[in-house]
Amino acid sequence: MKTMAKTKVTGATSRLKQDYLRLKKDPVPYVTAEPVPSNILEWHYVVKGPEKSPYEGGYYHGKIIFPREFPFKPPSIFMITPNGRFRTNTRLCLSITDFHPDTWNPAWSISTILTGLLSFMLEKTPTFGSIQTSDYQKRCFAAESLEINLKNKMFCELFPEYVEEIEKQLKERQEALLQSDNPSNPSDAEVTEQSNLYTVLTNLLLVVGFVFLAYMVKYVLASISND
Known part of the structure; x- marks a missing residue:
């Protein structure tokens, strides 16, 4: 049994490494994903809110847990950052997750999973793990996501480029607030x-x-x- 388990983990590891190389060569628009250095079966992703959507300006952090039998069994997907679409820290019921092993296709890659997640996030179809909120509430979550993610250690470790972007945005926001509160410092206009x-x-x-x-x-x- 131990030998078989080891073989399955090795198979999953090999497939995930291949998928990682493909993902780096051909990134998924608006979505970035990285494996945890100490455990390749746990990946974290960030959905950067697409333009002209209620999520614009937001950074949505989540994780994917792959089974030892991957790619023959589907992963579990969780959203960590509040977003107005999915409940946080709850397994999401999607056709690409372990909620529906009957619809899972072993040929699907990590890129397929991330593309499917983004597509479903932009829809309004209800499912287990989803919530119904207004576009205004989603935009509020988008603004709040900046500071929330900076408090998450895993987010900061795996996505330093996003940390830099967020810190820059927060600095610009703070400067704009100070300018509006200080009438002695008029704008260029x-x-x-x-x-x-x-x-x-x-x-x-x-x-x-x-x-x-x-x-x-x-x-x-x-x-x-x-x-």
């Missing part, structure tokens, strides 16, 4: 508007000055003429 107003007033005063000067000259000439 306000500076331009004030400059234009100043120019208009200056020109107006010059015109008024010339008109007054012309009137005075005319008055003086008229007085001399009368004398």
Whole structure:
């Protein structure tokens, strides 16, 4: 039994390594995945919210647990970051997960799994592990996901490039808030508007000055003429 178990783990390891190389060569749009260094049967993924979707701007962290019998048995998929679509830390019921071993195809790769997960996330079809929320609530989760992920040790270890992106976004957000709370530090648009107003007033005063000067000259000439 031990020998068979070892063979199955070796087979799963070999397949997962092949899938990893393919994934690096041909990445799945909006989804990044990395295996845990100490356990290749546990992978973590990040869905970067697609543009023009309720998830835009969000980073959604989750994990995939592969069985020792992979690819002959499907994995379990969990979402860790609150997102408004899936319950957190709950096995998701999808055709590509162990909820439906009868629909699983051993030819499916990690890329297939990640593509299917993203597709289902963008849908509104209910299933076990999913929740129904408004687009507004999803956008709120997208904003909250930034700080939430920075508190997750595994996220920070496996996805340093996303950590850098998030920290940059949070810094820009903080600077924007400080600027809006500090009226003594006007924006470029306000500076331009004030400059234009100043120019208009200056020109107006010059015109008024010339008109007054012309009137005075005319008055003086008229007085001399009368004398």
